Amino acid sequence: MIDALRRLRSPAPQRGVAELDAPIAVATAILVAIGLVAVYSSTVTGSAGQGAFGYLVRQLAHAALGLGLGAAVYRYAPLRLLRVHALPLAALCVASLALVHVPGLGVATVQGVKRWIDLGPATFQPIEVAKFAVVVYACAYCAANRDGIRSFKGFCVPLAMALGANALLLLQPDFGSAVILSGIVLAVLFMAGARLTHCLLVLAAAAAAAAAAVAVAPYRMQRLTSFADPFADPLGSGYHQTHSLMAFGNGGWLGSGLGQSVEKWSHLPEAHTDFIISVIAEETGVLGFAVVLLLYATLLFRSFEIAERAEACGRIFEALLARAIGLLLAVQAFINIGGNLALLPVKGLTLPLISYGGSSLIAWLLALALLQAIACDTQGSGASAGARREVAA
Structure with missing residues (x-):
């Protein structure tokens, strides 16, 4: 109990902007920006009664709140507590x-x-x-x-x-x-x-x-059987993935242009959430799709590099958490994109940092703020641990 009270009284770490991990910060910022553009493009067709910028304004508010809370977590969160x-x-x-x-x-x-x-x-x-x-x-x-x-x-x-x-x-x-x-x-x-x-x-x-x-649950069995060949029932169980694949096909290599998606016009269900990557692929093509994959890969590989650094100085909790955040992001993105490409059944999981939704966006920004805190707290740890091993040898 006394040790716990001492930990509570101990000053919280204050991490600065200069200690931010640049690859994580840049990849996160670009993914959020892509999401904002995609949310606006995919919802402007159905914004009647709430203004053409309705969804965009709300997603901007979500992003601002998430960034504000994330900044506080990064600067002050004591990982030990x-x-x-x-x-x-x-x-x-x-x-x-x-x-x-x-x-x-x-x-x-x-x-x-x-x-x-x-x-x-x-x-x-x-x-x-x-x-x-x-x-x-x-x-x-x-x-x-x-x-x-x-x-x-x-x-x-x-x-x-x-x-x-x-x-x-x-x-x-x-x-x-x-x-x-x-x-x-x-x-x-x-x-x-x-x-x-x-x-x-x-x-x-x-x-x-x-x-x-x-x-x-019959609907789950239907999803499992329909994703293998969505064109077998294009107006029924395969409707979602049929139009998702059409969006990818329409995009080609360079896309049809921002705002020029055809499938988002009442053809692609949940275009701003579950199927937002299809809109991105249709408007920016294989090139835009590849950029999104590269950004997710950056976050995944960087999380494992940070984990190795934390493990080198004996911070096992931080190492496991860094790897878990990276894996969770990669797996959720894989499941969402796999559903869009008819490689997996559609599961209703959001595309991290891109899909519309305040709960998802804020939670992911907080998780990546924790990853940034781990990166900051372990800066130089890998090098110092390596030096200690060399001296011991």
């Missing part, structure tokens, strides 16, 4: 997933899906924060129990938190988020040194559970 309080933070965020079912508070779509909380002037999607909180807890637990996770009992502790979140997600239902959350937590355990046999056992159990979830 985040590690210490990861469990109650994760438990609180997982519990918030149940609020979507509270009458008068939860917001349901016309299909009956309940994923949002009504906050008056805005809505909030709790899974966007909960998935990061669960991942932070998994990293903190694994860093503190490097030997414990080698036993099956210790291995299952962070998985229990993910399982609780998944149970609430499947009630919404949000099968895609449940899959990605479980996968990242399992990846954290593996990177922390858990036994491969335990990971394979859980993967087999998860595959069986996923198969059961698909079997009891």
